[in-house]
Amino acid sequence: MKRLCMSVALAAITVLLLGNSSTNAKSDNEPSISAHMVGLSEVPPTASKGVADFNATISSDASTITYTLQWSGLTTLPLFSHIHFGPTKVNGGVMVYLCGGGGKPACTQATSGMASGTITAADIVGPAAQGIPAAPNGDFADVIRAIRTRNAYANLHTTMFQGGEVRGTVEAPRGHGE
Numbered sequence: 710m711k712r713l714c715m716s717v718a719l720a721a722i723t724v725l726l727l728g729n730s731s732t733n734a735k736s737d738n739e740p741s742i743s744a745h746m747v748g749l750s751e752v753p754p755t756a757s758k759g760v761a762d763f764n765a766t767i768s769s770d771a772s773t774i775t776y777t778l779q780w781s782g783l784t785t786l787p788l789f790s791h792i793h794f795g796p797t798k799v800n801g802g803v804m805v806y807l808c809g810g811g812g813k814p815a816c817t818q819a820t821s822g823m824a825s826g827t828i829t830a831a832d833i834v835g836p837a838a839q840g841i842p843a844a845p846n847g848d849f850a851d852v853i854r855a856i857r858t859r860n861a862y863a864n865l866h867t868t869m870f871q872g873g874e875v876r877g878t879v880e881a882p883r884g885h886g887e
Contacts, residue, residue, distance in 0.1 A: 739766050739767060739768060740766070740767050740881055741765065741766050741767075741881075742763075742766075742767060742856055742879055742881045743762065743764045743765070744862065744877035744878055745762055745877045746762065746763065746780075746863055746864070746865060746875035746876050746877035747759075747760055747876070748870075748874060748875055748876075750875070750876040750878075751870070751872070751873050751875070752799065752800050752876075755870050755873075755874055755875075757784055757870065757874045758784075759780060759781065759783035759784060759820070759865075759867075759874055759875050760780065760782060760875060761779065761863070761875045761877070762780075764776065764777050764778075765777070771849070771850065771853050772829065774852075774853075776807065776825060776827070776828065777823065777824075777825040778790055778808065778824045778825070778863070778865070779823045780820075780823075780865055780875070783821070783867050783875070784820070784867060786816075786819070786820065787809065787816040787865055787866065787867050788809055788816065788866045788867060788871065789806060789807075789808060789809025789816060790807040790808050790824065790863065790865040790866065791803045791804070791805060791806045791811070791834075791864060792805050792807065792856075792863050792879060793862050793864055794839050794860060795860065796859060796860050796878070797859070801839060801860075801862075802836020802837075802841075803836060804833060804834065804841060804855065804861065805832045805833060805834065806832065807826070807828075808826075812831075813826055816865075830844060830847060831844045831845070832844065833847030833849065833852060834847075835847070859878055859880060861878070862877060862878050862879060863876065863879055864876045
């Protein structure tokens with residue numbers, strides 16, 4: 710009986726270790742990126758009580774970003790959301806849309822909602838003035854590099870705050886920067 714208990718415990722530990730190693734391998738090959746978006750991160754800041762969370766995965770070959778954007782408590786309906794090229798507290802041009810433009814579906818017309826999709830090189834809209842031309846000439850590696858070096862932010866614009874109601878720096882986990 711004692712041997713049976715030891716065998717079961719050893720098997721359970723093995724399963725846990727193998728499960729963790731496969732999870733870690735996936736996260737190394739397909740790193741997650743995210744941004745927690747609030748009004749106080751806008752430039753200039755807004756007093757909005759709204760929040761949004763951008764969560765995404767960069768494909769192992771860095772050719773796509775699959776994302777989900779969820780928001781709640783916005784003051785008015787969303788117009789569009791995108792990822793800009795610029796560091797924290799600095800405004801920059803739009804690189805890709807998440808909803809409401811750039812070939813992406815309209816944002817859910819509610820103060821709480823969600824958008825999801827996939828971003829590819831064909832979705833790049835610029836900013837040409839910052840050295841990232843629109844598709845088909847845009848280099849997706851430039852978008853990935855901006856994200857990995859914390860020079861990208863997600864922004865959600867609404868009818869009340871057309872310059873942006875909530876914003877957050879897009880961040881990759883440690884070890885995935887350049």
